Amino acid sequence: MAQFKDVAMRKTTSLNLVTGFFQYLRDEQESVQKRTFTKWINSHLAKHKPPLEVNDLFEDIKDGVKLLALLEVLSGQRLPCEQGRQLKRIHWVSNIGTALKFLEGRRIKLVNINATDIADGRPSIVLGLMWTIILYFQIEELTSNLTALQALSSSASSVDSMAGSETGSPPMKRKVITKFQGNAKKAMLRWVQTTATNRLGITVKDFGPSWRSGVAFHSVIHAIRPDLVDMDVVKTRSNRDNLEEAFSVAENELGIPRLLDPEDVDVDKPDEKSIMTYVAQFLKHYPDPHQSEADGHQEEYDPQDIELMLEREERKVLREVKVWLDQLERDVLCLQGSEESLADKYQAFKSFRVQYEMRKKHVESLLQPVHRDGKLSVDQAVVKQAWDQLSVRLLDWHIHLDKSLPGPLGVIGAWLHRAELSLREDVPIQQAHEETANIIHRKLEQHKEVLKNLEGHRHAFQQIHRDRSVNGVPVPPDQLQDMAER
Structure with a gap:
């Protein structure tokens, strides 16, 4: 029995050692990713107004404020955000939910990532989300930095390619992104091989051990600026010296943010995601100048061909927008007629509203007249009609939801919408100044009529806001807070 017990103990000890070793590797990988991703995030948050900085990724991401700021910089869009010194967990989850909805709206697949886990600062989930963002936006940057001819090829959308990752409007569907997301590693690896390593007889087979010596990093720098390397x-220096030199030269001479440290790479299994994140910076700033060299030439397009391609791509994008608008309106109608509670319906409304606002800038840019006479194309007119219809649908739903609030709060909700509509209306300028003056006078009288109940409604609302209920009936907190901010 003692012998069996001794064997069992040795097996248990061995198992514990193996388990501990793998846990150590996971912790090391997590630490490297955390450092790399934090530096990548800060390189973009520095462009935010005002500039922001992440110190502890797992903590600083919890309230969703810097996450939304990052997405704003990357997309060039304004996103709704709960801010303030006294944010509660419900606000954190709301902010993170907005970010996740934004990503889902770009057809980015989020696997096992939810708002509560991010608000808890769970390392594996936070790193998974950051990698998803990096992969998507780095690949978008990759494609936007390819030559115009590639962007106009059958595998990519020229309309999408013209929208830079940090300034452009959001794409409705990026086929090229979908293509590269599935083959990101292969696309990046091929770029490195054709741009740099193959020319120098250096073998790079992965984004792990092949980079440990630092030679591959130097080959990329050499391809960009041969005089620097x-x-x-x-080939005679140590790994650490090569890595330090490569990262320093890339930062000081090429403007590549230093996302890695030598000790992150000079290990048996360098972290693949961290190296891909760093190498993508080179592609962003210095796309391959020797594309199509295998053919010995690049195919040329005359301006008319390019214009035709752009028109085809724009028509395709407009039709995809129309499909999205039709689907969103069907979803809105379905939710409006459901038996859900008022609170649930309001949450659904907010979700739809976020999607609507995220698309607004892009749709409006697509609806700029293309003809000299200022008329819209047929596809533009169809999209405009669908967009206007959805806008009215969402506004009507919002009014209905606010009017459905209990007791006097429903009356206040209806009044608030009337007041907002009155203030939004423009005054048409007439050729006859007297007629314009009469219109302005009538508008002022309408404003006075609407606003005469302002103080009474404000007093009643303040009491309801303090009680969070009307005659003991609870009020959806999000809806109440949104009304307070209006």
């Missing part, structure tokens, strides 16, 4: 010297 002496490859003969590189």
Whole structure:
């Protein structure tokens, strides 16, 4: 029995050692990713107004404020955000939910990532989300930095390619992104091989051990600026010296943010995601200048061909927008007629509203007249009609939801919408100044009529806001808070 017990103990000890070793590897990988991703995030948050900075990724991401700021910088869009010193967990989850909805709206697949886990600062979930964002936006940057001819090829949308990742409007569907997301590693690896390593007889087979010596990093720098690297010297130096030199030269001479440290890479299994994140910076700033070299030439398009391609792509994008608008309106109608509670319906409304606002800038840019006479194309007119219809649908739903609030709060909700409509209306300028003056006078009288109940409604609302209920009937907190902010 003692012998069996001794064997069992040795097996248990061995198992614990193996388990501990793998846990150590996971912790090391997590630490490297955390450092790399934090530096990548800060390189973009520095462009935010005002500039922001992440110190502890797992903590600083919890309230969703810096997450939304990052997405704003990357997309060039304004996103709704709960801010303030006294944010509660419900506000954190709301902000993170907005971010996740934004990503889902771009057809980015989020697997096992939810708002509460991010609000809890769970390392594996936070890193998974950051990698998803990096992969998507780095690949978008990759494609936007390919040549115009590639962007006009059958595998990519020229309309999408013209929208830069940090300034452009959001795409409705990026086929090229979908293509590269599934093959990101292969696309990046091929770029490195054709741009740099193959030319110098250097073998790079992955984004792990192949980069440990630092030679691959130097080969990329050499492809961009041969005068910065002496490859003969590189091959004689230690891994750490090569890595330090490569990262320093890339930062100081090429403007590549230093996302990695030598000790992150000079290990048996360098973290693949961290290296891909760093290498993508080179592609962003210095796309391959020797594309199509295998053919010995690049195919040329005359301006008319390019214009035709752009028109085809724009028509395709407009039709995809129309499909999305039709689907969203069907979803809105379905929710409006459901038996859900008022609170649930309001949450659904907010979700739809976020999607609507996220698309608004892009749709409006697509509806700019293309003809010299200022008329819209047929496809533009169809999209405009669908967009206007959805806008009215959402406004009517919002009014109905506010009017459905209990007791006097429903009356206040209806009044608030009337007041907002009155203030939004423009005054048409007439040729006859007297007629314009009469219109302005009538508008002022309408404003006075609407606003005469302002103080009474404000007093009643303040009491309801304090009680969070009307005659003991609870009020959906989000809806109440949104009314307070209006």
